[in-house]
Amino acid sequence: MSKKKPSKKHALSTRIWHWINAISLIILFMSGLNISNAHRYLYWGNTGFDPADAWLNVIRFPGWATIPGRYDLAEARDWHALAAWPFALALLFMWIAMLMNRHFSHDITTSKAEWRPSFIWKDIIEHAKGNFHHDPVAGKYSFLQKLSYGLVLGIMLPLMIVTGLAISPGFEPAAPWLVDLLGGRQSARSIHFITAFSLLAFFIVHIVLVLITGPFRQIKDMIFGGKA
């Protein structure tokens, strides 16, 4: 550990990315629910059109949860294809910024010590008790925070882009291996759906924790940076 206390301030790049990502993701998720209503069945493999072969019959998402608020596949696809751009470009920007300003290596990368079961267990207990003051060994973020931010930034958000590209017939000729890797087009579509709902789960926990730990200060800090 360096002697200097790590800055608690959110970097400008983090704040810009956070809000572009939040807005894009909300639009992508809600327009995605509208698109899901067009064919509410998920399959594994390359093909699937018969509900009898589906591994999941998805519910019909109500208007309040979708963009637009009525079933309109064309308009939902417009929103989805539009929001995909700021979402993907902002994620690329965040990764470059996070590697350059060391946010990734300082704050998100976990150390070997943090992976000790006793340490992880302690972090879980502390969270369960509602104590969010972190062990100084972990640094700016607790182990669980690092793990979830790492999973979201490193796996889930990139996976949304990769699976989205894989189900686009115009993109597939550029990287047919990608569709194979994901197990076929309908598998890619299923993974797109599962990952979207995993992100929703993260979103809910994230919002709850912000509400518990002082929503006004947290939101203010994510806009203006906060105290160093």
Next chain:
Amino acid sequence: MTSPFNRRTALAGLAALATGACSKVADSPTGRTLSKAAEGWHRRAHRKLASRQALAREYEKADISPDFKGNGTIRISEESYQAELEAGFSSWQLEVRGLVDNPMSLTMDDIRALPQRTQITRHDCVEGWSAIGEWTGPQLSEVLDAAKVQEGANFIIFRCADSFKQGAYYESVDMVDAYHPQTIIAHMLNGEAIPQKNGAPLRMRIERQLGYKHAKFLTAIEAVASLDDIGLGKGGYWEDHHGYQWYAGI
């Protein structure tokens, strides 16, 4: 440094975005321009990432879906069509017209006499499902070359025998997709004449785009300079009447 007014404005702005007003944005001219632009960025990105002639995945016979789902128009009730269907489309005509030096009218025999391409490909519907089928027919480029497409032609229109509530079905592609090696005028599905539900007797295959681009019940192929004067000017039935994207590679 930070006045509460700024903070409040920022929060109000975020709240407004969160609660929607999305439909208003989508219906505004700016919204339409934005989504149209995004569609174009996707098309250009796809074509930059893959070569313009890059092939869609082709599959093995074992991968063919047992029953190829019919969607959209699955039956044409008009007597003239039903009579043609009965007669094995012996007097069906495919017109090739528009900006061509050599307009043609092809019979099914003419089409079968051209060099054929057979491809086992995956059909992806805009709704989300996929099916694999084996399609056979001449490449569109073969027909366009025989008709001698003129310099100024930028799009190929596909006219169809079926209609929906708001009018006749049609579709269009640009010259990149028109001359793509897998763009064929299919007359066979899985080794047999195309069934009615899948677009008998002729159906376009535009393999790198979604199903609604694959015009069924094909009656004419038209070379044009611009889409503006065709239908409502958006390049297809679904594009004109339901706001679907003209580039269906997403």
